[in-house]
Amino acid sequence: MxxxxxxxxxxxxxxxxxxxxxxxxxxxESQGELFEQASPLxxxxxxxxxxxxxxxxxGMTAFEGFQPVGxxxxxxxxxxxxxxxxxxxxxVWKDSFSISREAVDDSKLVDFKKKPQGxxxxxxxxxxxxxxxxxxxAIGGKxxxxxxxxxxxxxxxxxKKLFATDHPSKLGKGSQSxxxxxxxxxxxxxxxxTRMQQFKGDADNIxxxxxxxxxxxxxxxxxxxxxxxxxADKDPATANNAFNYQFGRWxxxxxxxxxxxxxxxTDFPWVLLDEAYNxxxxxxxxxxxxxxxxxxxxxxxxxxxxxxYARWSAGFNDWRFACCGGISGGTQLIPTxxxx
Numbered sequence: 001m002x003x004x005x006x007x008x009x010x011x012x013x014x015x016x017x018x019x020x021x022x023x024x025x026x027x028x029e030s031q032g033e034l035f036e037q038a039s040p041l042x043x044x045x046x047x048x049x050x051x052x053x054x055x056x057x058x059g060m061t062a063f064e065g066f067q068p069v070g071x072x073x074x075x076x077x078x079x080x081x082x083x084x085x086x087x088x089x090x091x092v093w094k095d096s097f098s099i100s101r102e103a104v105d106d107s108k109l110v111d112f113k114k115k116p117q118g119x120x121x122x123x124x125x126x127x128x129x130x131x132x133x134x135x136x137x138a139i140g141g142k143x144x145x146x147x148x149x150x151x152x153x154x155x156x157x158x159x160k161k162l163f164a165t166d167h168p169s170k171l172g173k174g175s176q177s178x179x180x181x182x183x184x185x186x187x188x189x190x191x192x193x194t195r196m197q198q199f200k201g202d203a204d205n206i207x208x209x210x211x212x213x214x215x216x217x218x219x220x221x222x223x224x225x226x227x228x229x230x231x232a233d234k235d236p237a238t239a240n241n242a243f244n245y246q247f248g249r250w251x252x253x254x255x256x257x258x259x260x261x262x263x264x265x266t267d268f269p270w271v272l273l274d275e276a277y278n279x280x281x282x283x284x285x286x287x288x289x290x291x292x293x294x295x296x297x298x299x300x301x302x303x304x305x306x307x308x309y310a311r312w313s314a315g316f317n318d319w320r321f322a323c324c325g326g327i328s329g330g331t332q333l334i335p336t337x338x339x340x
Contacts, residue, residue, distance in 0.1 A: 003288070004032055009297030016104050017304040020112055021296060024306070027116050028294065035124035040253045041131050043213065045286035045314060046279050050090065055287050057157060057317035058085035083170050083202050083318075084157035090289040090313045091150070095122055101302040116306070123292060123308060128257045131286070134314055135215075136261030138162035139269045139324055141179075145261075156319040163324040165331050173204040178323040179330040183267035184222070186229040186246060189214075191333040192272050192323055199320045207277070209320055212249075215271040218256040222268040226252055267326040274321050283321025286314040 006025055013021055041047070048055075067076045097115045102108075130147055137145030137154040141161055144151050156162050158170075163179035176199060182188040192211075199209045214230075216222040230246045262269070278284060289311035299305045324330070 003291035004029060005291065005293050007293070007295035009295065012296050012298055012304065015298060015304075016101065017099065017296075017298075020099070020104070020304070024112060024116050024296075025294075027113065028120050031117060031120045032124070032292075035120070039124065039128060040255060041127065041286065043251070043253060043275060044135065044215065044255075044273070045131060045284045046282050047286050047288070050287040050289045050313075052289075054087055054089040054313065055285075056085055056087045057282055057285055057315065058082055084159070086153075086155075086157040086315065086317055088153075088285075088287065088313045088315045090287060090311045093123075093126065093310045093312065094308065095119065096305055096307040098299065098303040098305045101304075119306065119308065123310070127312070129260065131314060132255060132257035133261050134284075134316070135255075135271075136258050138316065139258075139271065139327070140261075140263055141327070141329075153315060155316065157317045158319065160319070162316045162319055162322075163327065163330075164319070165329075167319055169200075169204065170202040171204070173200070173202065176200065177331040178319055179327050180323065180325045180333045181327060181330040182325050182333045184216075184225045184229070184270045184326060186244070187334055188325055189229055189246060189272075192325055195333065196272060196274065196320075196323050201320075207320060209274050209277050211272040211274045211323075213251045213253060213273040213275055215253045215255060215258075215273060217258040217262055217268060218254050219259075219268045222270065223254060225268075226270070269324055269326045271322055271324045278321040281321065282317045283319065284314070284316050286312065288312045 008021060012018065069076065097119045099112065099115060133145050133147045134152065134154050138161065141163065143153070143155050143161055145154055146152075154162060156167070158167055160167050165177040165179055166175040167178065168175050178196075178199070180188070180192060180195075182191070196209045196211050199207055201207050214226055216226060230244075230250050230252075232244055232247060290309065292308055292310045294306060294308050296304060296306050325333070
């Protein structure tokens with residue numbers, strides 16, 4: 001597994017547990033790789049590394065661009081400035097498991113598979129749940145969420161909730177909305193995509209946002225509605241099967257972990273994301289300060305203890321990477337009685 005480091009305490013390899021060290025390490029690595037491959041975190045967050053206690057997230061206003069100056073004209077001086085900013089502090093995460101001397105004596109091989117599997121699954125499940133808690137809090141219109149007894153901020157760098165109707169411009173160019181009341185439909189999808197493509201920066205310039213991903217909870221109505229809208233190249237609602245321009249244009253993430261944190265909705269919430277914009281400008285950002293470190297050591301009770309240590313943080317910065325639909329009180333995309 002990339003990013004996992006191991007340390008073996010003095011005397012472990014020479015003890016009764018010596019033969020188990022390499023197999024357990026290989027098992028942890030292989031299971032870790034499987035979880036990483038299946039995880040949507042890298043599609044929902046801009047994954048970065050950090051070398052300090054925390055990170056400041058910010059953005060820059062766009063350049064005005066080239067100006068016509070005529071023959072031998074002077075070069076105009078363009079300028080940009082820092083936009084809204086936000087700081088996040090890295091959290092320390094720990095866990096451990098142990099294998100008893102008696103388990104080795106009695107050849108209880110199940111402990112050599114089940115406990116390491118539960119340990120590495122717990123590590124990756126924690127990361128998934130943490131990310132889902134942040135997104136679900138933002139979808140639910142919260143400013144902070146509580147996860148495992150600690151509070152985490154889910155606002156954007158502008159101080160507003162991630163999905164809000166009144167995101168301000170730092171340069172006073174007017175406010176914008178990225179939360180919509182419309183239930184999911186093929187028309188609402190098209191309208192939300194168009195609205196995102198019209199998002200402007202703090203200097204009132206179009207930013208070429210282009211959403212590519214639909215995020216939904218694990219809900220049968222959500223899956224049915226989304227794949228009915230994008231799953232066929234013809235429109236099944238029309239007698240002549242008119243062309244469906246949404247076909248083949250979207251990645252869909254059905255994130256089961258969202259369900260644990262979302263409240264009951266009459267219409268399921270749905271999120272559109274631009275992964276390229278998120279990567280370039282840092283909308284949802286995840287910082288790994290210390291990748292998982294695992295050490296094996298002998299305890300005073302003759303057990304073999306495996307301890308895991310990691311540091312990471314995550315949060316939201318530039319709201320323009322995403323919009324959310326199906327939220328009561330959001331801006332209405334399609335007037336009542338228009339479209340489907």
